[in-house]
Amino acid sequence: METDSRHHPQERPTPSSHRRTSGDNSHLLIEAVRGDIKRVQQLLEEGADVNFQEEEGGWSPLHNAVKIGREDMVHLLLCHGADPCLRKRNGATPFIVAGIVGHVQLLKLLLSKGAQVNERDHHGFTAFMEAAWYGKVEALRFLYENGAEVNLGRETMEDQKKLKKGGATALMDAAKKGHVEALRILLDEMGADVNACDNMGRSALIHALANLKKSDVAMNIAHLLLAHGANINVRGEKGKTPLILAVENDHLNVVKMLLEQEHIEIDDTDREGKTALLWAVELQRTEIAELLCSKGARTDCGDLLRLARRCYDSALEKLLLDHGAKENYRPPAVDWEPHSSHWGPALKHLHKIYRPMIGKLKIFIDEEYKVADTSEGGIYLGLYEGQEVAVKRFHENSTRGQNEVSCLRSIRTNSNLVTFYGSEQDRGLLYVCVLLCEQTLEMHLAKHRQEEAVENEEDEFSRNILLSIFKAVAELHLSCGYTHEDLQPRNVLIDSKNAVRLADFDKSRKWAGEPEKTKSDLEALGRLVLYVVRKGDVPFETLKTQSNEEVIQHSPSEESQNLIQHLFCPGENEKNHLRDLLGHPFFWTWESRYRTLRDVGNESDIKTRNLNSNILQLLQPGPPDCSKSFYQWTSKIDEYVMEKMNEFYKKNCNFYKDTVGDLLKFIRNLGEHIDEKKNIRMKSKIQDPSQYFQKKFPDLIIYIYLQLRNTEYKRHFPKVHNGDDGGQQASQL
Structure with missing residues (x-):
């Protein structure tokens, strides 16, 4: 219980400087405060430290004087400089102690000396909470009239919070301790929230029925709470409902009262799967069991007959048989294994x-x-x-x-x-x-960041995730006829087979193919692209606050940048835009990109350098762009490799030039000859051509794609499924 722990030595802060001894007089002052005001006066005049605190609990003379309710002593100590806000080791001030003893005049005095009406000790107790705990009704009223927060929850220390301690209100305290009058005042006069819950989810009704052993007190408290609308199906520790707690503590009249409530769930169970009836049978509460059965409690909630027979309770056994309990009760199979590892x-x-x-x-x-x-x-x-x-x-x-x-x-x-x-x-x-599903996209990316010490340069991980997301959204739009309206990482899930699944359609809207209706989905998808390729290192909520231009700028690759641009600016064909984007180079493997460059380079007009040809006009419509990675590309290829490749044209001096067409011809020719034995040294320089050209010219494939995508030459691009494949991988990815 919280009151047991708030004075525990291990939870006390380091003693303050006030606790250092200032001579024997200071120790004597602590003793004298307990009764002899003249002696207190004498010791103060002789130099005793008015703010001295004893080591064990940090009690000062003022704390002690307040504790015993000596107004005259409190006045004297304050006149000699006693600190009205001094804290004990558990953080309690004299004002909070005054709340414990319920002394209204001292509360009033200390408020005038600087105390705050809602000040807390280290465990979150206020004077108002303490007055409720100890049933001090006049102090409750005074504090309420002076601004005490009625529904304030206990704000405890961080390590306690992690254990779900704290959060209790004054109403819970009064209910737990059985103070009927304090409870009535809190509800009727002060508007206390009857269904407020502490950090463990326990309401005042749970606190009362879990702790009160006297049935008449429990009955009065429960009656008050229910009359003010207490939730009868709330849960306490171990998932126990008020009905189960009343059965456990043998409060027959409380059980009767609960069963009269309109929304009582008589067959609800605790975390062990035990109903109120099962508890009644197990604890041999025959009268309560009879009451539950008469109100329709199910008798198939466990092996009730075996429990009754084990206790040699023939009356209970007959009762259960009369209400349909079965002899052949079979519990669920113990060898059942779920598919989910996470859950x-x-x-x-x-x-x-x-x-x-x-x-x-x-x-x-x-x-x-x-x-x-x-x-x-x-x-x-x-x-x-x-x-x-x-x-x-x-x-x-x-x-x-x-x-x-x-x-x-x-x-x-x-x-x-x-x-x-x-x-x-x-x-x-x-x-x-x-x-x-097993986890959200956010969790999946976090796990990947931890496991992948060296990131795959090709980033197949991000590509595969986004391919699935694009297919999911395309299917939602085109096959289902809905827009999602809430695309974000928590709504993208990973199932037990590591497949990506789009979920949460409670904001989705039916649409009739109007292009503008998909705009919000496409923009959210653009931010998801950046979120995934960045492995979640920028929170999605932050990305939502950034402009489209900022999102594009932060994209780490040419392909992802271009993909996001297409999502933000889809053009006229919005309806089929996502399906078309499944063929975007972002979704091509590096091997597919390399194969595309070779295939385009194999066009006869490129091989013969036909400058008047349509394809060369498309590939280089104007002067070379010095911002491109392939500008003056011949100087960027390994010198030995460039020399070897130019040897093919030594006779006619028709060497490679710094044009896009010649670069594609170079890639095509190198691919044809690099694996020949005579080119073993060249192979050692290049190693994997697909990796080499992707790293050397990272913007080349996007350039080729943009120049040729609306032409006959797009036939060289990888063939991908259009999204009707139910989420299968693209055929050449």
Whole structure:
């Protein structure tokens, strides 16, 4: 419990300078404060340190005087310079101590001396919280009237936060300690939030039923909370609901009251898969078990008969048989193994425990099974007809939920879009079941950064990811007839086979092929290209704030830069633009790029240097561009290689010139002859031609692509599938 830990020695800060001894008088002053005001006066006049703090807890004379409620002593100490804001080792000020003892006059005095009404100790307790904890109702009222924050959550230390400590409010404290009057005042007079939860997700109702042992007190507290709208299906530690806690603590009347509530989920389970009835049987709470059975609790929630017989409880056994408990109870198979490695342990647990089915769906709304947060009901693990799935929750009338289902129903199998299994509705909620994936694109890139010490220069990793994303978006637009409207890394998932899947269609819109409707998707896709090729080193949220020009400028390669430009400025053919872009050089392997250069260089007009030919006019329509990497290319080739290649033209002195056509002829000729035995030295210089020319002239392939893409010569480009292949790789990639 939090109050047990806030005075623990290991959690105390280093003693302050005030705790250094200032002579025996200072020690005597601590003792004298407990009763003898004249002695206190004498010691102060003799030079005792009014702000001296004893070593063990950091108590000062002022803290002690406040603790015993001595107003006269407090006034005297303040007149002699006592620090009204001095902190004990646990961070408590005299003002907070005054809240503990509930002394209104001292609270008022200390506020006038500089105390802050919402000041906290090191564990996040305020005077208001302490007054609630100890049931000091007059102090509660005074603090509230002077600005105390009623719904302030306990702000604890960082290491405690990581353990999900803290977050409790004054209402939870009053409920936990059973202070009925303080609870009533907090709810009726101060508007305390009855459903606020601490960092473990526990509400005031959970705190009360988990800690109160006296049934009459628990009944009064629960009645007050429920009357003010407390959620009866909230969960506490180990996933226990208020109903389960009431059964465990044998609060029969609380169980009765809970079962009268309209939205009680009588068959809900804790993290071990135990229902309230199973707990009642296991703990031999026969009267409670009878009450639960009479209210329709399911008797197929475990081997109830075996439990009753093990306890030799024939009355309980008969009760269960009368309400349909079966002799042949069979628990789920223990050797079941999930496909998912990432979610495996949680899925095995979900498979093992009992859960009431929602149609074909088995699900447990608990942190152990949460996949991700959403703007509505979150995403959880589930089992749909035995198939492990991710389940998105929506309100049954949610527009986003309807969008999601409508779009998913248009998706076919073997796609780069997530598979849709089905949906269920229950108690006003819509459950949408889709393929369970292992990680988001963001996680995938982070893992790749850690594992790849030396990056592959060709970057096949990024190319393959983006190819799948492009195919997914193209399919969504053209085959499904939807725009996505929310393309970002968290909505691109990686499944158990390492395939890329596009997900989350709750913002998707139906469209009729109007080109302008795809603009937002294309711009988001352009930013995704940069995000992927940069391996996520720039957060996507940052990229969204940058202009299109900035995104293009930060692209690391000619191909990716050009690809992004095409996405930002798609031209007139927006409808089929993505499908066309699947043939962009970005998606060509370096070997495919090299093969393209050789094939173009094999054109007869290039080999014969026919300057009047259409292809040479296309490749070099004007003077050479000195900004290109292939400007004066002959000087950039290895000297020996250049000399050897020029030997072929030594007789007629028709040597290679610094033109694009001659560079392509050079690449073609080198490819034809480099593997000959006589050219072994040249081979050692060049090594892999596809790598050599890509690195030497990184903008050459894009230049060739742009000059020839709308001409007959595009026949030399790699043939790619147009996106109708259900996400398969391009044929020559």
